Amino acid sequence: MNFLMVAAVAVGGFIALLFAFQLFMVFKMRRKEGKPAPSLDGKPGKLIEKGNRAVFYFYSPSCGACKAMTPVFRKMARTKKNVFPVDISTDMATARKFGVMATPTVIVVNNKTIEKVLIGPQPQATLQSLA
Template structure:
């Protein structure tokens, strides 16, 4: 299994959804994140990271609110957004950076 740092080194975009099980907005975003993953399949990866189980990754990228979405490519942060966001915006950002 690849590590988080290996995952974000990918040459294609990787959208990371930093979330927590206790977070209401995160639960509301879950179906949207799944739809985005389906929409960008083959162009990008969408990964969910539980901040309570992966505190090191959350601290490394200074995630202070959940959900926080960060788009990586080749290990670099291309875009980040704390809070809820709609599917169209997420897909657009991923496609713009593909």
């Protein structure tokens, strides 16, 4: 009986720790809103430098929540020139510049400033309204 109570408290503490870590990540990423966007190379960098709107979708092929969002963003990237899917398994440098700590993460840049940060799965209507 005593062992079960200790195990239950340990599991509960672990779950609370995971929840607190997730809240910390969300809080830290949200603090980036209103801050200057990092300088990037290529087409995304040129859009940002001109002060145009750019939408970055950070994902990982092994991320379960990303599997529903990735096709939506790939389709958006084909039709809109300001949408950039970023696979963090192949482009960790861009993720580091933005300070991405979890996937999926969507970052909207406008007027050289990080306008919005969305962490976790988002409804398709929300995603389509960003670009």
